[in-house]
Amino acid sequence: MPVPNLTLPLTAFLILYGIFICIYALYTFFNAYHLIKFGLIGRTTRSIIVVQAGLSLILLIVSLFLVTYQDWTVTWNLTEIFQRDAEQIFPAL
Amino acid sequence: MMDLKKLPNRQKHEKVVLFLRRHWFAPLTIALTFILLIVVPAGLVGYFADKQHWFSHPTLGPLLVLAGSMYFMAVWLIASIEFTDYYLDTWIVTNERIINIEQIGLFHRHASEMHLASIQDITSDAEGFLHTMFNYGQVNIQTAAEEKRFNFKDVPFPDQVKDTILKLVEEDKKRHGQK
Numbered sequence: 001m002p003v004p005n006l007t008l009p010l011t012a013f014l015i016l017y018g019i020f021i022c023i024y025a026l027y028t029f030f031n032a033y034h035l036i037k038f039g040l041i042g043r044t045t046r047s048i049i050v051v052q053a054g055l056s057l058i059l060l061i062v063s064l065f066l067v068t069y070q071d072w073t074v075t076w077n078l079t080e081i082f083q084r085d086a087e088q089i090f091p092a093l
Numbered sequence: 094m095m096d097l098k099k100l101p102n103r104q105k106h107e108k109v110v111l112f113l114r115r116h117w118f119a120p121l122t123i124a125l126t127f128i129l130l131i132v133v134p135a136g137l138v139g140y141f142a143d144k145q146h147w148f149s150h151p152t153l154g155p156l157l158v159l160a161g162s163m164y165f166m167a168v169w170l171i172a173s174i175e176f177t178d179y180y181l182d183t184w185i186v187t188n189e190r191i192i193n194i195e196q197i198g199l200f201h202r203h204a205s206e207m208h209l210a211s212i213q214d215i216t217s218d219a220e221g222f223l224h225t226m227f228n229y230g231q232v233n234i235q236t237a238a239e240e241k242r243f244n245f246k247d248v249p250f251p252d253q254v255k256d257t258i259l260k261l262v263e264e265d266k267k268r269h270g271q272k
Binding site: 010016020024030031035036039048055056059060062063067072074 | 094095096097112151154158163165166170173177180181183194196199200202
């Protein structure tokens with residue numbers, strides 16, 4: 001019986017990354033919102049908001065840059081991986 | 094933003110005497126944890142220098158970059174939320190009342206106030222080596238109000254805070270003609 005050829009494109013992991021980025025952006029926004037709404041008026045609070053929002057944005061940009069720099073067109077051949085692993089565990093196969 | 098000169102329900106001649114947050118140990122703990130969680134994985138990457146070629150692997154490389162960036166972003170996000178939690182926990186003592194504001198996570202905020210006249214008992218407590226060395230601890234206020242107890246957690250100089258509040262209570266009683 002022929003073994004079906006199972007492949008997994010690496011772009012599937014970008015969906016997970018996209019969900020993570022949405023959650024990250026949402027929480028960063030609410031973090032800044034709470035500081036703006038409930039923080040004590042003054043230079044310290046403003047500096048904290050700028051630093052937190054700024055660093056969050058920098059991390060996001062660096063992450064997006066590193067991720068877009070990768071080649072996501074590669075496909076994982078799961079059949080090959082499973083067969084290879086099975087042969088290593090069960091050499092007679 | 095909150096303005097101490099424009100507190101809600103501000104009475105005439107009311108002025109802020111104490112504005113308290115938790116001791117600086119709280120943000121220091123957050124910072125140290127954050128640094129540890131950043132430095133340890135970065136150090137591991139440097140330690141396993143002979144495995145650097147994994148990043149150029151066609152399938153493993155992109156996944157390592159994805160996992161790594163998600164990890165560092167998550168650590169930063171958690172650290173910044175914890176810091177906001179610390180920063181928004183405040184206790185404001187005026188010559189008329191005490192306002193207790195507690196930020197519990199990002200979507201839960203608890204604010205209560207009590208008038209000095211309803212204070213029945215105040216205790217301060219600095220337990221532990223670090224609390225004793227750095228002079229910070231709890232101040233517990235027992236009241237006759239709906240919220241029976243106010244607890245100032247890990248505030249600096251708890252004894253001085255207790256004494257200041259006691260003095261304010263006495264002055265409030267004299268001002269309002271109570272014995």
